[in-house]
Amino acid sequence: MIIKAIILGIIEGLTEFLPISSTGHLILANKYLDFTGSFADAFAIIIQVGAIFSVILYFKDKVFPKFDDKRRMIEYISLWTKVAVGVIPAGILGVLFDDYIEEHFFNPTIVAIALIFGAILLLLGESRLKRAKVETEEDITYKQAFLVGLAQCMALCPGMSRSASTIIGGLFIGFSRKVAAEFSFFLAIPTLIGAAAYKIFKMGLDFSLYQWYILGIGTFVSFVVAYLVIAFFMNYIRRRKLSPFAYYRIILGLIVLLLV
Numbered sequence: 670m671i672i673k674a675i676i677l678g679i680i681e682g683l684t685e686f687l688p689i690s691s692t693g694h695l696i697l698a699n700k701y702l703d704f705t706g707s708f709a710d711a712f713a714i715i716i717q718v719g720a721i722f723s724v725i726l727y728f729k730d731k732v733f734p735k736f737d738d739k740r741r742m743i744e745y746i747s748l749w750t751k752v753a754v755g756v757i758p759a760g761i762l763g764v765l766f767d768d769y770i771e772e773h774f775f776n777p778t779i780v781a782i783a784l785i786f787g788a789i790l791l792l793l794g795e796s797r798l799k800r801a802k803v804e805t806e807e808d809i810t811y812k813q814a815f816l817v818g819l820a821q822c823m824a825l826c827p828g829m830s831r832s833a834s835t836i837i838g839g840l841f842i843g844f845s846r847k848v849a850a851e852f853s854f855f856l857a858i859p860t861l862i863g864a865a866a867y868k869i870f871k872m873g874l875d876f877s878l879y880q881w882y883i884l885g886i887g888t889f890v891s892f893v894v895a896y897l898v899i900a901f902f903m904n905y906i907r908r909r910k911l912s913p914f915a916y917y918r919i920i921l922g923l924i925v926l927l928l929v
Contacts, residue, residue: 670883673702678716678887682894685720686854686902688791688833688914689921693780696827697925700777708880710771714868715884717861719892724854727899732858744807748855754811755818755835755852756859762822763864767871774826777929783828784922788915791833794840795911802843806851813842814852821856828922831857836911846906854899 680698684691695713699705704712725732736742773779803809820838824831832853839849876884 671886673704674712674883674887675890676702677704677712678719678890679894681713681716681887681891682720682723682896683898684830685717685891685895686724686832686857686899688787688830688836688911689918690780690784690787690828690830690833691717691720692824693784693828693830696775696780697777708876710775711868711876712884712887715865716887716891718865719888719890720895721858721861721865723892723896723899724857727896727903728851728854731855748806748809751809751811751814752852752855752859755814755821755856756863758815758818759821759825759860760863762825764867766825767867770825770827777925779826780828781922781925781929783826784918784925787823787829787833787837788918788922790837791911791915791918794837795915797840797843801845803839803848804845806848809844809848809852813844816842817844817852817856821860831860833914833918846911847903850903850906 677695677698680694681691684694692713699709699713731745731748734741734745736745803813817835817838820841821831821835823829823834823837832850835853835856836846836849839852840846844852
């Protein structure tokens with residue numbers, strides 16, 4: 670079980686912030702590792718807490734900035750109120766349809782279809798970059814933040830990817846790659862905290878000591894790996910296209926469809 674926790678923690682850390690779907694990969698990995706059931710479903714959500722802390726650490730200057738002047742404080746409040754607006758749609762739909770989604774969508778076929786569909790949207794979003802209008806976070810409007818939040822709702826379907834959905838939403842409304850990626854990371858903090866807290870609340874903290882130990886291992890591994898991935902991805906996205914991730918999604922989706 671410890672080996673499984675380490676493997677799944679690595680997968681979570683590698684895939685949470687790349688536009689390739691962490692939940693989709695974990696569903697496929699769980700099937701291969703024969704790790705299923707309510708604890709497995711909770712494990713996949715709760716170890717995202719490690720990824721959350723990696724975002725907070727990497728962007729610590731924007732999450733916990735030093736307010737040197739009034740302008741900096743205004744920019745900080747503006748950014749995080751926009752993040753709050755962006756979280757609302759997925760938060761509402763997630764609570765309303767969580768059980769239905771888990772029952773009907775958490776299977777390899779749905780994951781494969783979502784991987785391919787998301788890849789197509791990612792490629793279409795890349796084609797719109799020539800018309801990028803938002804080059805800094807200060808340029809994001811509340812309307813645009815809400816629209817990205819609506820796009821994040823696609824991630825409720827496993828295989829779509831939360832990061833891909835928000836980046837796609839940003840690209841379609843004129844964000845540069847860098848702004849789309851950073852805003853996606855900021856949205857991840859309250860979104861993933863909320864998802865983990867809701868999952869823990871639903872299960873009533875009814876885990877054994879050993880299960881908490883396994884959750885701790887998976888969470889720590891996901892934190893370390895996710896931090897390295899964020900550093901790589903932010904460096905990558907400044908100069909290169911997202912199309913390789915789209916092609917990977919298509920290939921993986923087709924392989925899964927052939928094997929199921």
